[in-house]
Amino acid sequence: MLRQARIAGIAVLLAAGLGSGLAAQADAKRPPACITSLIIDRQEDDNGNDAPYLTVNTKFWEVDSLKQDVWHTVFRTVHVGDEVKAWEHDALDPDDSIGRDVVTGFSRGTLTFIGDGAKYRAKYHGGAC
Numbered sequence: 001m002l003r004q005a006r007i008a009g010i011a012v013l014l015a016a017g018l019g020s021g022l023a024a025q026a027d028a029k030r031p032p033a034c035i036t037s038l039i040i041d042r043q044e045d046d047n048g049n050d051a052p053y054l055t056v057n058t059k060f061w062e063v064d065s066l067k068q069d070v071w072h073t074v075f076r077t078v079h080v081g082d083e084v085k086a087w088e089h090d091a092l093d094p095d096d097s098i099g100r101d102v103v104t105g106f107s108r109g110t111l112t113f114i115g116d117g118a119k120y121r122a123k124y125h126g127g128a129c
C-alpha cells in the first residue's frame, strides 16, 4: 500500500515535470534579445515631440515626450521571432501606427519602423537585458 502510494506520487511528479518541461521547451525555441535604445529619425506629430511606445502583443515600453535625433534607452527583453510594433500616442486622436519589424538576429540588429510619415529605429542584441 505504501509502495503503491509512492509510485502514484512519483507518477504525479513526473507528469508535472513533463508539463513544465514542455512549456520550457517552447520558450527555449525563442531565444531572448535585448532592445537597448530607440531613436526618432523623423517624428510623426506636427507640433511638439512624439510619444513613442513599443508593443509585442502588449505595450512593453513608452515615453511621454521624445525629441527627434536623440537615442533613448529602452533596455527591454524580447525574443527572436517577435514582431515589434511602434506606435505614437495621441491624446485626442487614435494612436498612430509607425510600422513593424521582426527581431531576426541572434547577435546585433536594428529594427526599422516606417509609417504615417515617421521613421523610428531601435537597436537590439542577442541575449536578455
Ligand SMILES: [Ca+2]
Pocket (backbone or CB within 6 Å): 044, 045, 088, 089, 090, 096
Ligand atoms: Ca501623432
Ligand SMILES: [Ca+2]
Pocket (backbone or CB within 6 Å): 045, 049, 050, 051, 088, 089, 090, 091
Ligand atoms: Ca502624439
